[in-house]
Amino acid sequence: MTDAVTLRRGWTTGTCATAATKAALMGLWAGTVPGQVSVILPKGENPEFEVVGGRCSSDQAEAGIIKDAGDDPDVTHGAEVRVTVRPSAGGVVFRAGAGVGLVTKPGLPIAVGEPAINPVPRKMMEEEVVALAVAYDRTPDVEITVSVIGGAELALKTWNPRLGIEGGLSILGTTGVVRPFSCAAWIASIHRGIDVARASGLPHVAGCTGATSERIVQGVHGLPDHAMLDMGDFAGGLLKYLRRHPVPRLTIGGGIGKMCKLAQGAMDLHSGRSQVDLGALSSWVGQDLTDCNTALEAYTRVGPNLAEAVAHRALNQVKITLQDTDIKVDTIIIDRAGTIIGRAA
Template sequence: MSNSAPLRRGWTTGACAAAATRAALLRLWGGDWPSEVSITLPRGETPVFAVTHRDEGPGWAEAGIVKDAGDDPDVTHGALIVARVRAGAGGVTFRAGEGVGMVTKPGLPIPAGEPAINPVPRAMMEEVVAEIAADLARAPDVEITISVPGGAALAGKTWNPRLGITGGISILGTTGIVRPFSCAAWIASIHRGVDVARAAGLGHVAGCTGATSERVVQGLYGLPDHAMLDMGDFAGGMLKYLAKHPVPRVTIGGGIGKITKLAQGAVDLHSARSQIDFEALADLAGLPGIAGANTALEASRMAPDLGQRVARAALARLAERFGTAQDGSPIAFDVVVIDRAGAILGRAS
């Protein structure tokens, strides 16, 4: 909530691509340029999109929609999503234009060598083509090129380079709707990171709570970028997925506050959803005075070996709860605890 008003929803890049495809195809097949278009989303909603870009040439037409992500801090908010359509052969085919990435690694929903246009956006565009073709008695054979001017720069702010998607952003969305500050979207990104690591045959991945712990852990173990999972506060989202899709070795890295919560049994590490039990932390340290500490970092200054104790306790908790995957295979954990400057306070493996 913001100022007692609900946060505003937005539309995915996939929804914008489908809307742009509709506008361009209507023009290509002989109609006037529409000022706005409506599409049907996978759950039946029918939003209306303003057409802000129009261009055409011999045998092609293209339209653009400016993405509105609502109140979500989406890096593609305000980006122009452009669809160029021309006659194709054998159904609908997709091409990556400027600023749309290409998949280069296995493990993603789209195979290597294909434009990074996910399955649901593809299905939405295919539905648009089928609907208009049926209305106008046309063959539904169309080549669609999706472009995002400036998308290559935007991709540097996403997981795409780590996932092996080169040259631009991905065209995403499963419902067509962007929900503000979506935890589900973050967790889905973690899952795709696990999928890519497994498909690459990696035997060791790492989930870290932030940029500093990620830098420390990656340097400590010499892991490649695609082994690093941006876990954030969502330890449970990562660990539960790994239980179903195991990797032999998993390192967890983070500040002493987050790892203390993990050691005490929490798997959602956000400050609004889990808190440190300082009395239990005092018992772990063997120092009653720690019960009065304000933060785990303050407690660690009172007990210099607390980071090591927390690392061992977290390791024991991880091994007990997640050490055996659902298929019976073992998962070996490492834990790295750091301070805010990145100094290692404790390690356990």
């Protein structure tokens, strides 16, 4: 197994867009797009990038950077981030090119109607404009159009449709660096989903551990797509954020194994970071289950009484984590076939 410390870091779409912006500006103002370019990241790192497809004329220039996400399983790994620059009527203006989405719902850090280019990448690109304007004795009045080749199709594999980002990907990044298998990116997506739900005035959201439980919970409560928070294993990331940013109603759904962990107080439900306590399950139902290998085996032996006990204890743990909020909560446990086997409210 590969040791996590050996995993190779990569670069965010925001860093790639910044590098492409710098290369394109050099083409616009110096007449030649360079073959390589380096940028300074928010924490002072100074990576260098190969430039692809550079071309320029008297009134515009463009350049591309192939995104390298390192060893992170990022859907945008290998995609070309392309920037076109041209003079603007005043200041730095951002445009969404092909494959970059537009914001259509409130709650995100970018206003409705704006290109989905997050604040840190915008700042990084603006700083390059100012620095190069000084270097080439130009006014920093530039229109920056960011595109991602194939971005509209890639966006369908992300949270963007649920967050109200239509037509393509977001240009993301806070440090400029992609850290392999980072939990932070997933949890940040959960937080943005809650922000959008609150800004949209949704009265009810749901967090589920997987696709089957999500489908069932959505159908049971008739929830829209943007009410479905992709909780996965990160129950703590969802619940702690909701504690600070509450909504009227919350449903937590999942399979028996992960819901057992939640019922026992685990906030990270990943198999490598929490385990089911079969002794605790035994005490809940008054039956020795310690010879079982999994929660599913225990459920197969005991039946609905175990699922109901887990649902009620999971509900209690959720309420404990939410503390003094007025959020109305229910829990639903689903088997692998999509049948509800336990509920509590």
